Amino acid sequence: MDLRVLAGDPEDPNLGAQVTVSVSGESLDGHAVPFVRVTKEEARRILVGHARTDGERLDVVVRAVWSENGGWHRESWGGGDVSELLRHPAHRIPDGSAKPEIISKAVAEGSRNTVADLRGLRYEMERQVADLLAQRRNTALRLVMAQLVELSIAFSRARDQARDALREVKAPGVVRHCEAMDVELGEEITRLQMLLSSVSTFAVAQEGEAQQRFNMLAAAAAAGLGLPALILSLYGADKYLPFAGDTAWRALAPIAGALTLAAGIILWRMPGRTTVKHYLAALGLIAGLIGVLLVAGLLAPG
Structure with a gap:
């Protein structure tokens, strides 16, 4: 499909470029740049893949998708319209030999900008854990732990895309954004793993607390049955x-x-x-x- 990409929203006719966009789930050979995006729909999705352009055509590959619906989890990619995800960052893209490199740099920059959205997801998970610790909500602990694992996998896959581009792409602008993605996503993955470790420790403590609570309830039941029998038998x-x-x-x-x-x-x-x-x-x-x-x-x- 023909689209004007990287022209902002609302679209600025002085920005962006008209290209033919194709979306698939198959890997691309050659110099591809990371394509990582978080959709803004009600049930958000994390899209992880890569993209390649020759200046007239932009091929986007979505390798993995995570959906927020029912808690963050991996889902199959059935294809979809990514035009909204290609509006930003808005760039002035002149025609000429530098056009492919500028489009590649802009797509990589958009992926780097998405790291801030991924960081926001990590903040949300930290808030859920804090609410659990303070008993402000009754979310199942197993669900929270599963979401932390899924997000850690998603962040790691996004980091892999940046590292692959560093090995293949030599354009300075692309390299700079991919290096930043590598570092920032590495920090996010470390924090997610630390959070998962903390939640695991809390789960063990919660299990011990639940066992203690059960013992107390058993004692209450024994007292409730034993005391009346003792009083009646004595008197x-x-x-x-x-x-x-x-x-x-x-x-x-x-x-x-x-x-x-x-x-x-x-x-x-x-x-x-x-x-x-x-x-x-x-x-x-x-x-x-x-x-x-x-x-x-x-x-x-x-």
Whole structure:
């Protein structure tokens, strides 16, 4: 398809060049420059590939795509319109022998500029991790870790494109942008790996905390079942049965008090932040146990 590329948005007739653009998923032989872009659509995508031009034709190869839809993940490339991704950076491109080199330099510059967008994605992942640590959101930890791995792979693939261009392309402008991409993406990959290591450590700690919480809940259940049985076995329940008048509260008040004390100690010692939801669950458990005992006492034979 014929497009005017690198003319800005809105398009400036004094900038850019009219070329024939082809998009494929097959590798190009020869001197190709990195083509790395992040789409601006609602479900963003990371496109990683390379491009080559002779001044009249621009061949774009998309080697890998990562989609944000449902969490960052690799998806197959079914082709698509990349015209919006070729509007920037806007360049003045005169006709002549230097035209291919100028277009190549501009495409490489656009890839280098995309590193800032990739850095923004890393910031977003750091915010998700911070929210998890502060318990401000309930995103599954496994999903966050998977996204960190996927982004690390995407950044590494983009860095590989820059390194390949450094081996093949000798144009000074292209080399400068590819060297910057190599360095900046290397830093981003290191930070992502450090973040992944931190999340892995947090996952181990969270697993230990979950086991401790389970043990505390098991202790609460044991206390809830054992204390009433102990009280009734020590003092006997026959004189209170069947429940009538004030015998019900005299029989169940000590049991309710013991359960409330046990629940309070467990909630106080429970790891992590204790919320209103935990207190309501404890009250519901106590009320349920007292209700079962009350019903059982009413139904007991006189």
